[in-house]
Amino acid sequence: MVAAGAALLKELVGMGQGHLVDGWQPGEDEEDKRRLFAQLHALDASITGGLVGYVRRAATLLKESQEGKNPLEGFAPAVPSGHELQLGGPDFLECEATGAAARCGFVVVAGGLGERLGYSGIKLELPPETLTGKPYLQLYAEHVLALQRQQRRTDPNSPLLPLIIMTSEDTDLPTRALIDHLDGMGLDPAQLHVLRQQKVPCLVDSTARLATLPSDRYTLLTKPHGHGDVHALLHSSGLAARLYGEGFTHLAFLQDTNALVFSGLVAAIGLSVRHGLALNTLSVPRRAGDAAGALMQLTGGDGRSILCNVEYNQLSAMLVAAGDSRGDTNDTSGYSPYPGNTNQLVVALELYVASLEASGGVMVEFVNPKYTDATRTAFKSPTRLECMMQDLPWLLPPGAPVSFTVLGAADAYAPVKNALADAAKKAAAGQSPGAASSAEFLVYALNAKLLRLAGAEVEQGSPCSLAGVPCSLGPQVVLTPAFRPTIGAALSRLQGTLRVSARSSLLLDGEIHISHLELDGALKVRAAPGARVTIRRMHLTNKGYVLRELSAAELTDPATSELCRMRGFTYEEAEVREMIFDEPGEHVVDEE
Ligand code: UTP
Numbered sequence: 001m002v003a004a005g006a007a008l009l010k011e012l013v014g015m016g017q018g019h020l021v022d023g024w025q026p027g028e029d030e031e032d033k034r035r036l037f038a039q040l041h042a043l044d045a046s047i048t049g050g051l052v053g054y055v056r057r058a059a060t061l062l063k064e065s066q067e068g069k070n071p072l073e074g075f076a077p078a079v080p081s082g083h084e085l086q087l088g089g090p091d092f093l094e095c096e097a098t099g100a101a102a103r104c105g106f107v108v109v110a111g112g113l114g115e116r117l118g119y120s121g122i123k124l125e126l127p128p129e130t131l132t133g134k135p136y137l138q139l140y141a142e143h144v145l146a147l148q149r150q151q152r153r154t155d156p157n158s159p160l161l162p163l164i165i166m167t168s169e170d171t172d173l174p175t176r177a178l179i180d181h182l183d184g185m186g187l188d189p190a191q192l193h194v195l196r197q198q199k200v201p202c203l204v205d206s207t208a209r210l211a212t213l214p215s216d217r218y219t220l221l222t223k224p225h226g227h228g229d230v231h232a233l234l235h236s237s238g239l240a241a242r243l244y245g246e247g248f249t250h251l252a253f254l255q256d257t258n259a260l261v262f263s264g265l266v267a268a269i270g271l272s273v274r275h276g277l278a279l280n281t282l283s284v285p286r287r288a289g290d291a292a293g294a295l296m297q298l299t300g301g302d303g304r305s306i307l308c309n310v311e312y313n314q315l316s317a318m319l320v321a322a323g324d325s326r327g328d329t330n331d332t333s334g335y336s337p338y339p340g341n342t343n344q345l346v347v348a349l350e351l352y353v354a355s356l357e358a359s360g361g362v363m364v365e366f367v368n369p370k371y372t373d374a375t376r377t378a379f380k381s382p383t384r385l386e387c388m389m390q391d392l393p394w395l396l397p398p399g400a401p402v403s404f405t406v407l408g409a410a411d412a413y414a415p416v417k418n419a420l421a422d423a424a425k426k427a428a429a430g431q432s433p434g435a436a437s438s439a440e441f442l443v444y445a446l447n448a449k450l451l452r453l454a455g456a457e458v459e460q461g462s463p464c465s466l467a468g469v470p471c472s473l474g475p476q477v478v479l480t481p482a483f484r485p486t487i488g489a490a491l492s493r494l495q496g497t498l499r500v501s502a503r504s505s506l507l508l509d510g511e512i513h514i515s516h517l518e519l520d521g522a523l524k525v526r527a528a529p530g531a532r533v534t535i536r537r538m539h540l541t542n543k544g545y546v547l548r549e550l551s552a553a554e555l556t557d558p559a560t561s562e563l564c565r566m567r568g569f570t571y572e573e574a575e576v577r578e579m580i581f582d583e584p585g586e587h588v589v590d591e592e
Helices: 002-014 032-048 052-067 091-099 136-154 172-181 229-236 239-245 261-275 312-323 349-360 389-394 420-428 437-452 487-492 552-556
Strands: 076-078 104-109 163-166 192-197 203-205 216-220 250-254 279-284 294-299 306-309 340-348 363-369 380-381 385-387 404-408 463-466 469-472 477-479 492-498 504-507 510-522 523-527 531-541 544-548 569-575 577-581 585-590
Touching: 002 032, 002 052, 032 052, 032 552, 052 203, 052 363, 052 385, 076 577, 091 136, 091 312, 091 463, 091 487, 104 136, 104 229, 136 163, 163 229, 192 229, 203 504, 229 239, 229 349, 239 349, 239 510, 250 261, 261 279, 261 340, 261 389, 261 404, 261 487, 261 531, 279 389, 294 312, 294 340, 294 463, 306 312, 306 389, 340 349, 340 385, 340 389, 420 469, 437 469, 437 487, 437 492, 504 510, 510 523, 523 531, 544 585
Parallel strands: 104 163, 104 250, 163 192, 279 404, 477 504, 492 510, 504 523, 510 531, 523 577, 531 585
Antiparallel strands: 076 294, 203 380, 250 340, 279 340, 294 306, 363 385, 463 469, 544 569
16 A cells, blocks of 8 residues: 555656655655555545546646636537426326335435535534424435335335435544434435545646645645535445346435425426436526526537536626626526526436446536636635536436426525525525525425415415525424325325414424314424324414524524524424324324
8 A cells, every 4th residue: 555655656746746755855754654655545546547647637627727718618508498397286296106106216415514504513414494403314314214105005015215325524424423313314224325425635736736734744635526426436336236226217316405305306206207317407496696506508519419507607607608798697587597406316227327337427527726816827725626416417428318397496495505694695685595594494484385285274474584584484384204205195184174373383293184273383293103193173372482583692602502593593482282192093183
């Protein structure tokens, strides 16, 4: 290992990396030198194409960046055509039923640092809503288990649905600790897979000189390579091919923080099946200026046409170059004409596995240095090559059936990306805030919408601003995956009257059917697996939970819990009725 690392260093020095050994004296710091050799060897093994290949690619990309070359130069953009589904509509429900029966594995990419959010832990441990306080990871696992239970009702031999988590060096240990803390989230260990992505070396300047730590010249500085690594890992681990061999037909890729994803994903899987799509991106209307990519149909000079994501930092320049001087702007609908990429993808395993075999899963890489001046030579801080999972269309063979499925803006996408103060600034600029608070209210709003679609009268809340982030206050409604394995199942749970006032909190967890419920306060109903609860008649009024905005002092006080500080509000419990049915069998609630 050490000898191989030393040989590698020699090769790198021959390629212009002489600064790495500047001032080295024989017999000095030998232990430290061996450390560097070992690191070089490990990086060489983990990087597709090895370290030398990486440095060569970096040199080319940095030169192109210095020359201001746009990798998408020569491609003409057009608004792509795809599919649209109305949440809960007949077509949606049909697709969803197909998707719910599909043999699909779920992949969560969770290697990101979450620097914009600034949370001290991993994002997967955050609760998307505070009524249950359950972490994202638990929510995703419950959705997978709920789908699996539904499949096993019709086919007891149907396989365990895999949940695959991609971690990184930054998130791996805490993610494993979270899985242990949650007792494996109820998953069979055979269906849970953790793949760890490795970091890649950073580069100091446009000549692609490798960076070392400021405090330690014998350690290369490394940073994450981006979520695009997920494809190479699914290939190198053999997992994608194995699942395909076991009869799985699709993989669905999720982000670490999107509590609404399963509202649209299952229907998108069904739509993929229906149209034989190799790749289907879950899309929502995009506001101009949002830090989210746009889906575009690009046609190159050679006539090749590809439906792919264009990142937000390239979008305006591309549109202007194509003759649209307005750049990234909204049309009369209030949204950009280019559908937004939520980075939730459904891929068909057959073509995916074949493409991974052909390419090794190596994604298109890019570099995004922040230059110190117009000479575009020196960087403000070392940069690295990155890759994105949504660049998959470039890996698929030309002509592969690639499309997207658009749902309503607030029906399938509520990511948590930004710290509260930044979210407030974004909102003021007309962009999506992507804060923990706005995302939490989107969860309640979506669940309230589902109840309305099922015929319930759920009072609308009033719009307000919490710590500068616009939020639409309404009832806190949480319908857990066990209540709503699919949207179709959720809609069938209400057979009579349900009235919920705007100040109410309602948690429905498990197989619960409602014939008559009037709620003005807080109610939590939990039915364990195997228990079937019918609320025949119930009229509940209590003091409930009361939302309180944090004061400016509380927002900066370390004594305030981090989860509250990142939201800017807290719900205080005044009075809650909790009903737990943990015995299997029929239960009826009749309180008139
Ligand atoms: P984001 O764009 O939200 O980036 O990642 P991030 O790194 O998490 O957050 P910032 O930019 O530092 O604020 C989108 C998804 O891709 C995953 C994230 O965990 C998230 O689910 N990701 C990102 C990876 O898995 N690996 C990476 O190297 C980067």
